[in-house]
Amino acid sequence: MKTIYKMTIVLLLIFSFGHMMYTFLENSGSLEQQMWFFSASLAMLGSVFLNVLNLDATNRKLKLLTVLMNLMMFLFCLVLCFIVPEMQVVALTLVYLISLTVSVRSSAALIP
Numbered sequence: 757m758k759t760i761y762k763m764t765i766v767l768l769l770i771f772s773f774g775h776m777m778y779t780f781l782e783n784s785g786s787l788e789q790q791m792w793f794f795s796a797s798l799a800m801l802g803s804v805f806l807n808v809l810n811l812d813a814t815n816r817k818l819k820l821l822t823v824l825m826n827l828m829m830f831l832f833c834l835v836l837c838f839i840v841p842e843m844q845v846v847a848l849t850l851v852y853l854i855s856l857t858v859s860v861r862s863s864a865a866l867i868p
Contacts, residue, residue, distance in 0.1 A: 758811070761858040765807045767851045771844075772800035803829050803855075810859055819863035826856040 775797035779790050803825050810822040833849040 757858060757861065760854065761807070761811065761862075764851050764855045764858065765804055765811075768800060768804045768807065768855065771848050771851070772797050772804060775800060799829070803852075807855060807859065810862065816863070819859070823856070823859045823863050826852060826859050830856050 776794060779794045779797065785793075806818075806822045806825050810819060813819055813822075830849065830852040833845065833852050836845050837849055
């Protein structure tokens, strides 16, 4: 299970860096639109950092924070699937679903 979790973290990191590069290479919108687009990649990067911390964490608050972040990102991506029905959005949603599932399972192990 930990191997799957590490793979999802790497995939999220790849998505995040790809999103950052796409902002300035292909996004021809206004600077304001580019900054909003770039901020989404920062949110993904933040979730990567939380998931990395969660790998060996024993702190309940950190595990809960990671679950909440994964849940929010999954729900956002799920809504985004209907707004931007592209394959990479569906793939990112699936990666967040796997990450959410693993983080919930690891946090449930700490409940007495």
